[in-house]
Amino acid sequence: MEQSGKIGKEKLSCRGITKSFSSSSGNFEVLHDLTFDVYENEFLVLFGPGQCGKTTLLYMLAGLEECTEGEVFHNGEPVTGPAPSRAVVYQTMALFPWMTVWDNVSFSQKVRKAEKKVIAERTQYFIDLVGLTGFEKSYPVQLSGGMKQRVGIARAYCSDPDVLLMDEPFGHLDAQTRYMMQESLGKIWENEKRTIVFVTNNIEEALYLADRIILLSDCPSQIKKEYRITLPRPRSLVSPEFLKLRKEITEQMNMSD
Amino acid sequence: MKKKSKLKFQIISIISLIAFFAIWQLLTDVYRVIPSTMLPSPVKVLQTIGMKWSVKKPDGSTLPQHILASLQVSGLGFCLGAVIGVPLGVIMAWWEKADLSLKPVFDFVRTIPPIAWIPIMIVLLGIGVVAKASIVFLSAFIPCVINSYTGIKATKTVHIWVAQTFGGSKTRTLFKVAIPTALPYIFTGLKVSLNSSWGALVAAEMLGSASGLGYMIQMGRLLSRADLIVVGMIVIGIIGTILSAFLDSLEKIVVKGEVR
Numbered sequence: 368m369e370q371s372g373k374i375g376k377e378k379l380s381c382r383g384i385t386k387s388f389s390s391s392s393g394n395f396e397v398l399h400d401l402t403f404d405v406y407e408n409e410f411l412v413l414f415g416p417g418q419c420g421k422t423t424l425l426y427m428l429a430g431l432e433e434c435t436e437g438e439v440f441h442n443g444e445p446v447t448g449p450a451p452s453r454a455v456v457y458q459t460m461a462l463f464p465w466m467t468v469w470d471n472v473s474f475s476q477k478v479r480k481a482e483k484k485v486i487a488e489r490t491q492y493f494i495d496l497v498g499l500t501g502f503e504k505s506y507p508v509q510l511s512g513g514m515k516q517r518v519g520i521a522r523a524y525c526s527d528p529d530v531l532l533m534d535e536p537f538g539h540l541d542a543q544t545r546y547m548m549q550e551s552l553g554k555i556w557e558n559e560k561r562t563i564v565f566v567t568n569n570i571e572e573a574l575y576l577a578d579r580i581i582l583l584s585d586c587p588s589q590i591k592k593e594y595r596i597t598l599p600r601p602r603s604l605v606s607p608e609f610l611k612l613r614k615e616i617t618e619q620m621n622m623s624d
Numbered sequence: 625m626k627k628k629s630k631l632k633f634q635i636i637s638i639i640s641l642i643a644f645f646a647i648w649q650l651l652t653d654v655y656r657v658i659p660s661t662m663l664p665s666p667v668k669v670l671q672t673i674g675m676k677w678s679v680k681k682p683d684g685s686t687l688p689q690h691i692l693a694s695l696q697v698s699g700l701g702f703c704l705g706a707v708i709g710v711p712l713g714v715i716m717a718w719w720e721k722a723d724l725s726l727k728p729v730f731d732f733v734r735t736i737p738p739i740a741w742i743p744i745m746i747v748l749l750g751i752g753v754v755a756k757a758s759i760v761f762l763s764a765f766i767p768c769v770i771n772s773y774t775g776i777k778a779t780k781t782v783h784i785w786v787a788q789t790f791g792g793s794k795t796r797t798l799f800k801v802a803i804p805t806a807l808p809y810i811f812t813g814l815k816v817s818l819n820s821s822w823g824a825l826v827a828a829e830m831l832g833s834a835s836g837l838g839y840m841i842q843m844g845r846l847l848s849r850a851d852l853i854v855v856g857m858i859v860i861g862i863i864g865t866i867l868s869a870f871l872d873s874l875e876k877i878v879v880k881g882e883v884r
Contacts, residue, residue, distance in 0.1 A: 431785055451791040461782040465804040465881045475790035478800070506881035526790050 375407030378530055378562045379428055384437035386423055387587075396587040397423055400437070403581060403590060405530070408560045412573040415583030415591075416620065421566040422458070424588070425534050428564060429455050441530065451475065454528035458535040460519045462507040468494065468518050469503040475526030493521040496555055513544040520552065524559060533565045537572065549575050553601060570613055570620075575602050582620060592619055664851040669858065672851040683843035683852065685835045691859065693835040697753055698825045701760025705817055708761075709768025710810055716769070717776030717806075718798050730769060738763035738824045742831050751832035756825065763824035764817040771813025775806025804880075811875040815868060822864055 381403050387396040397420035405411050413421050426432040428439055430449045439446040441453065454475070462471050473490040481489075494503060497517040507515055516536050523531055536552075537545045549572055556563060556576075567573050573580050580594040594616060598608055645666045651657045652665035660668065676687040685693070716723045716730070741762055749755035779802040787797040829838025837856045844852030 429785075429789060431789070449785065449789040451789065453789065455785070455789055457782055457786075459782060461780070461786050463783065463786075463801065463804070463881075465807075465879070467881075474786075474800075478787065478790045478792045478796060508881055522786075 375409070377404045378407050378409075378442065379405040379564070380440040380443075381428070382438050382440070384424075384427060384434045384439060386420065386427065386432070387435050398427075399587040399589050401588070401590060402437075403593075405562060405564055407562055410556060410563045410565065410576055410578045412577035412580045413564065413566045413583060414570065414573040414577075414580050414616070414620075415568065415588060416585055417568050419583050419586055419588045421568070421583060421588070422534050424583075425455075425532050425564060425566050428530075429453050429532050431455070451479065451526055452529040454523035454526045454531055456516075456519045456523045456531065456533040456536045458538045460507075460515045460536075460539075462515055462518055462522075464507050467504050467506055468499060468510070471507070471518050472521045472525050474522060489525055489527075493525045496524070496558065497521040498551065511544075512540050513548055516540065516548060517551070520555065524555075524561070528561070530562045530564065533563060535566050535568070537569075538567075545569075545572070550601070552576065557600065570617055571604060574598075574609060574613055574616070575604065580616065582616060661848060661850055664854055668851050669854050672855050673859075676852075676855060682847055682849065683840050685840075687840075687855070687859070690835055690837050690840050690856075691863070693839075694825060694829065694837045695863070697756045697828075697836065698760050698821050700753070701757040701825070702764045702817060702821045704757070704761045705764025705821065706768050706814060709765040709817070710772045710813070713769040713772030713813075714776050714798070714803065714806065717773045718794075718802060734766045734770070738766075738820070739827050742828055745828075746832045751834065756828040756833065756836075759824050759828040760821045764821040767816040767820060768810075768813045771816065772806055772810045775809025775813075776802050778809065779805045807879050808875070811871065811879065815871055818867055818871065819864065822860060826860065 381401050384398060384401050385396065386398040387394045389395070401424070413424060415421055423432055427434055428446070430439075430446045430453065441450075446453075463474070466474070469490060472494055473486050476486040476489060491503075494500060497520055499514065499517055499521065502510065502514065507518065510518070519536065520533075523533075537548050540548060553576055565573075565576060574596060577594075577596050580596060582591045582594070583589070584591045594612070596612065598606070598612075603609060648666050652660060652663055653667060664672070673687065678686055680686055712726070712730075716726050738759055742759055745755045745758050749758060776798075783801050783805065784797060787801045792800060825836070826838035826841065829836040830842040833839040833842075837860055841853050841856035844850065844856065
């Protein structure tokens with residue numbers, strides 16, 4: 368595997384993970400024997416066609432789904448269930464509708480009973496970082512889709528996780544908002560470097576954000592190819608290099624095995 | 625613009641109320657389509673309310689005494705039903721062991737209409753406050769359990785995941801996530817309970833009592849005083865409306881944001 372000097376140590380390690388669901392018509396395998404690592408402060412994108420088990424894979428990294436075979440390690444420790452060190456940003460946003468923006472973002476800190484002063488500082492910092500200053504007292508129902516997902520990102524960041532897992536966070540947004548959010552997330556990540564695993568089926572989004580892209584095949588998903596993206600940030604969506612990579616990966620994805 | 629249309633609707637509702645009473649008056653006192661022994665006119669009802677405010681005849685208590693007696697019994701039964709029913713529903717929905725052990729008993733008890741308990745309660749506890757409050761309790765308790773159970777079960781898995789990934793324990797997740805989700809359902813349960821507890825109260829008072837609005841209605845029937853019956857019905861309607869409105873405003877204060 369090609370490795371540049373920038374790579375940190377392994378954060379998450381997947382070793383031969385397989386997932387199958389049993390139904391009345393027999394076993395249905397969605398993931399087959401996946402082995403890969405996620406490195407410290409890396410922005411890894413899991414990219415593949417729709418319905419290929421990307422979300423399931425992310426939930427397995429989070430500890431929300433069990434592996435049928437194989438194991439996931441986080442800093443060398445096996446993952447057995449959800450933990451505060453691995454925060455998730457959900458496609459459906461999953462904000463608490465009865466809580467204000469402030470209460471949603473500070474939720475994780477309150478659960479772990481942090482000091483009041485620490486909670487207030489951290490919460491304000493991340494609300495400011497995602498650009499929601501002034502909306503602290505709004506309820507989710509009063510926010511637009513893009514703003515809701517900003518709350519979701521701030522909430523995940525505010526819990527001070529070791530790894531951020533994002534499940535198609537911009538999947539429900541319109542094209543314009545989606546583009547804006549990709550740009551913001553890129554900036555947020557540059558300001559607050561974290562290890563991020565990001566699931567998407569949008570090639571532009573993948574190329575815009577990723578340090579590395581893992582291309583997954585159709586069901587049952589296997590790793591088809593890996594790409595290290597070294598284009599300078601912030602990236603241009605129309606630069607010749609970007610378009611070339613975009614074409615290459617799209618062709619690779621559509622190629623049958 | 626908005627204020628104007630609101631005013632318009634208020635005028636329409638007032639007109640419909642006036643029309644209702646006018647037709648009632650026309651059918652009774654004016655054209656005498658229905659004899660006053662069967663249905664008293666609205667004027668007669670108002671006169672009876674005024675008279676009953678201070679006169680004990682013919683049923684033994686003044687109207688305020690009847691109201692107080694009914695409120696006492698229904699308040700006691702309803703509060704007990706809510707205080708026991710809501711937590712029971714929550715516990716059954718949240719902890720599987722409680723669900724498995726308590727649900728079969730509850731499912732059996734809830735199929736028995738509360739009114740069917742009246743005879744055995746009179747035999748066991750007499751015709752005092754305790755017997756009637758027990759009937760009210762049974763009828764208030766069941767909707768409280770069912771609705772809070774449904775509300776807790778309506779908690780989204782992804783919301784539970786959020787709490788779990790942030791390290792929330794089962795109990796903490798219940799208080800921070802499941803109960804806020806269930807609150808609108810719990811309030812629906814309380815409102816249904818309020819209605820059915822008044823229903824059970826009136827039934828209990830009709831069968832065995834010495835005061836209360838249900839007793840007054842029953843006496844009206846025995847004494848062929850239709851005006852007393854209608855007065856009882858109207859007062860029950862008014863009290864029910866006030867209590868429901870109180871629960872509605874409490875819900876608006878307690879339930880934040882938009883929970884669905």
